Amino acid sequence: MKIGLISLGCPKNLVDSEVMLGLAQQAGHELTRDAADAEVLVVNTCAFIDKAKQESVDAILEMAELKKSGRCRTLVVAGCMAERYRAELQEQIPEIDAIIGTGQVPEIVSVLGGAAPGGGGPAVIPLLRANGEPVGALSPLHTGQALPSYIYDADTPRLLATPRHYAYVKIAEGCDYKCAFCIIPTLRGHYRSRTAPSILREADTLVANGVKELLLISQDTSFYGIDRGERGALARLLRSLDRVDGLEWIRMLYLYPTTIGDDVLDAIADSAKVCRYIDLPLQHASDSVLKRMKRPGTRAGYERLLDRIRQRVPGVALRTTFIVGFPGETEHDFQELQDFVDTVKFDHIGVFTYSHEDGTSAHALADDVPAKTKQRRYERLMEAQQRHVAGAQAGRIGRHVRILVDGPSDEHELVLRGRLEGQAPDIDPVVYLTDCNPADIPTGTFIEAEIVGSQSYDLIARPLSVTTTV
Numbered sequence: 001m002k003i004g005l006i007s008l009g010c011p012k013n014l015v016d017s018e019v020m021l022g023l024a025q026q027a028g029h030e031l032t033r034d035a036a037d038a039e040v041l042v043v044n045t046c047a048f049i050d051k052a053k054q055e056s057v058d059a060i061l062e063m064a065e066l067k068k069s070g071r072c073r074t075l076v077v078a079g080c081m082a083e084r085y086r087a088e089l090q091e092q093i094p095e096i097d098a099i100i101g102t103g104q105v106p107e108i109v110s111v112l113g114g115a116a117p118g119g120g121g122p123a124v125i126p127l128l129r130a131n132g133e134p135v136g137a138l139s140p141l142h143t144g145q146a147l148p149s150y151i152y153d154a155d156t157p158r159l160l161a162t163p164r165h166y167a168y169v170k171i172a173e174g175c176d177y178k179c180a181f182c183i184i185p186t187l188r189g190h191y192r193s194r195t196a197p198s199i200l201r202e203a204d205t206l207v208a209n210g211v212k213e214l215l216l217i218s219q220d221t222s223f224y225g226i227d228r229g230e231r232g233a234l235a236r237l238l239r240s241l242d243r244v245d246g247l248e249w250i251r252m253l254y255l256y257p258t259t260i261g262d263d264v265l266d267a268i269a270d271s272a273k274v275c276r277y278i279d280l281p282l283q284h285a286s287d288s289v290l291k292r293m294k295r296p297g298t299r300a301g302y303e304r305l306l307d308r309i310r311q312r313v314p315g316v317a318l319r320t321t322f323i324v325g326f327p328g329e330t331e332h333d334f335q336e337l338q339d340f341v342d343t344v345k346f347d348h349i350g351v352f353t354y355s356h357e358d359g360t361s362a363h364a365l366a367d368d369v370p371a372k373t374k375q376r377r378y379e380r381l382m383e384a385q386q387r388h389v390a391g392a393q394a395g396r397i398g399r400h401v402r403i404l405v406d407g408p409s410d411e412h413e414l415v416l417r418g419r420l421e422g423q424a425p426d427i428d429p430v431v432y433l434t435d436c437n438p439a440d441i442p443t444g445t446f447i448e449a450e451i452v453g454s455q456s457y458d459l460i461a462r463p464l465s466v467t468t469t470v
Contacts, residue, residue, distance in 0.1 A: 001112060002030045002071075004038030006059050007161060009046025011168045011217050011253070011426075013079055014161060015152070017044045020078065020108040022157030027109050031159070035066055040074045040112060045081035047187065049355035056081045064095035076100060076111055080187045083148065084359070102188055103148025147189035148174070154201035163407060165212045165444030166249075166425060171199055171237070172218035176227070177256075179283075180294040180362035181323060181354065184219055191220065191227045196237050203244050212444055213249040213404065214241065215424065221252050222259040235263040242271040248446065249404065251275045251424060257282060257305055258296045265312040275421045276313050280306075281321040285340035286333035289326055294361065299340055306344055317422025319348040324381060325374030326354045327365035334377050338384050345388045348428050351381050386457070393454040400450050400464065403431050407443040416441060418449075418461075429457035436463045 003024045007017035020042065025031060032038050041063045045056035060077055067075050076098045077089055083101035090096055098111045151173040152158070160167055174189040175182075203214055216237075218224065225233020241250050250273050255264075257280060268274045284290050285299045297305075309316060322337060341349065353374040356367040401420055409415040409432055416433040423429060433441070433449060441447060441463065449461040 001039040002032045002037060003040050003042065003112065004032050004035045004072075005042040005044065006035070006063070007044045008056055008059060009044075009048065009052060009080065011215065012170060012173075012219070013044055013046055015158075015168050015170045015217070016079065016102070016105050018158045018161050019105055019152050019156055020044070021159035021161070023106060023109050024112055025159055026157040027112060029112055035063065035072075036070050038066075039071055040076065041066065041072050042076040042078060042108070045077060045079040047079075047081040047084045047183070049352065049357065051355070053081060060089070060093055060096070064093060067095050074098070074111070076108070078105070078108070083187045084183065101148060103150040105150055105152070147186070149189055149192070151192055151194060153194060154198045154205065160206075160211075162425075163443060164210045165404070165406075166215065167206050167211045167213075168215045168217050169199060169202060169206070170194075170218060171216050171221065171224050172227075175219035176223075177220065178294055178361070180292065180365075181283075181326065181357070181360055183357055183359045186359055188219065191218075191223060193218075193223075193225050193228050193230075193233070196225075196233065196240065199237060200240055200244070203241055203247065207244055207246045210444070212247065212446075213251060214247065215251045215253060217253050220254060220256040220259060222255040222261075222264060226259065232261075232263050235261075235267040238264070238267040238271060238274050242267075242273045244273075247273055249273060249275050249421065251277055253279045253424065255280050257302060260305075260309075262308075262312065265309060268316070269313045276316045277319070277422050277424065278309060278313070278316055279319045279424065280309075283321065283323050284326065284329075284333075284337055285322075286329070286336045289329055289333050289337075292328055292362075292365070293323075293326060299336065302340075303344065317347040317420075318344070319350075319424070319428065320346055321350040321352065322381065323352050323354050324377040325369040327356075327362060327368055329354075329369055329377075334380075338381060341381060341384050342388070345392070346385070347392070347422055349381075349385050350427065351378050351385075353378050389457055390454075393459060396451045396459065397453065398451065400448060401431075401461070403433070403447050403449050403461065405433065405441055405443055405445045405447060406430070408438055414438060418447075420459075429459070431459045431461050433461055433463055 005017055007014050043059050043063055046052040063075055066072050074097045075095050077096050078100040082099045086099050100107050172193040174191045175185045176191045282302055283295055287298045403418040405416055405418045409417040416438050418431045418433055448464040450464055451459055451461050453460040
């Protein structure tokens with residue numbers, strides 16, 4: 001059958017989508033990018049915040065309409081929303097034929113009817129509790145159910161949905177923290193690390209197929225190995241990956257302020273291929289808000305940590321995320337956060353307005369910050385970041401830098417889009433390459449370039465020479 005898949009949400013969800021695609025292809029099915037041409041449509045959903053849930057629902061409804069009018073015979077919903085709202089989805093969108101939770105990724109093969117093409121239609125998986133019992137009136141909290149435990153390994157088929165030159169590698173799954181605003185532990189289960197040999201074998205396979213940059217991801221990447229009693233595992237993994245022939249960049253996302261140790265910082269500083277880039281979601285800087293969020297640390301502790309990072313990893317790019325409008329956040333709390341941003345001067349920040357989510361402990365708190373106030377605080381924080389970025393960009397003019405070319409730009413047919421070592425794909429600003437013939441610089445090429453200007457958060461550069469080719 002022809003399979004079409006829509007993947008929503010974070011890179012961790014994208015890896016699950018790639019595994020489902022790989023399993024479907026291995027089972028003999030054909031993949032298509034044209035949803036209207038698909039006989040089976042799979043929507044891999046996100047349910048982290050209201051906006052993500054709405055995007056997921058919209059995508060499901062759009063595919064349900066295609067099922068009514070097109071070739072589609074089977075609509076499958078997977079991912080975090082499927083894990084969280086199984087019964088509700090089936091009741092409210094009867095066009096859904098199967099639901100696959102986050103711990104049921106391999107079941108996509110059963111849904112598609114196994115490995116025999118033309119075998120007479122898909123075998124639909126019924127809606128089940130995680131313990132195997134049929135669903136009745138299931139609450140969104142999945143109270144009393146076993147948590148998901150699945151995680152893929154190096155032998156799992158996987159079809160990359162990213163450009164050929166970079167790939168995400170999920171080194172662990174789940175989370176053991178109890179942050180007040182987060183539902184992920186319920187949706188993804190307890191933290192569980194993959195073994196280093198499995199990750200290294202996957203890295204070798206990816207590099208052999210043209211991948212130049214690996215992005216290591218999990219809910220808390222710096223906790224890697226600790227659940228297995230392997231202290232120092234992440235630093236050792238980085239040093240091992242640094243020796244993989246053909247690999248150019250190793251990037252880590254989603255580190256945690258209490259688990260990033262000096263051994264990891266030293267591994268970053270010592271390694272030729274590990275990007276001097278640290279993504280460290282802090283969420284806030286007011287001690288009182290952090291306490292209500294059930295986040296560890298204090299503003300003073302965060303400032304000491306960030307100073308230590310910069311001392312041990314010279315030239316490091318720092319990225320973080322913040323939530324504004326958390327229950328009880330006062331103007332004084334927000335001002336402390338803004339002062340923190342002005343003091344630390346992060347290279348990149350992401351800001352979210354608080355979303356009141358059922359199933360989290362924060363849901364018991366009154367959502368007492370008005371929506372207009374949340375939005376205003378979001379804008380003020382981004383304005384503070386823009387002031388810092390403008391100053392930092394001015395200081396980069398004239399510098400010679402190494403850039404990884406990600407492909408043609410949407411801005412203009414004669415402009416390429418690329419990234420510095422301190423920029424991750426999709427979430428960070430980019431570098432636009434002008435004064436070049438795009439046909440002469442293939443996607444996945446590393447080039448030397450000169451920074452000649454800026455445009456909002458992005459930089460503008462002109463190529464000097466090609467240093468590494470695909």
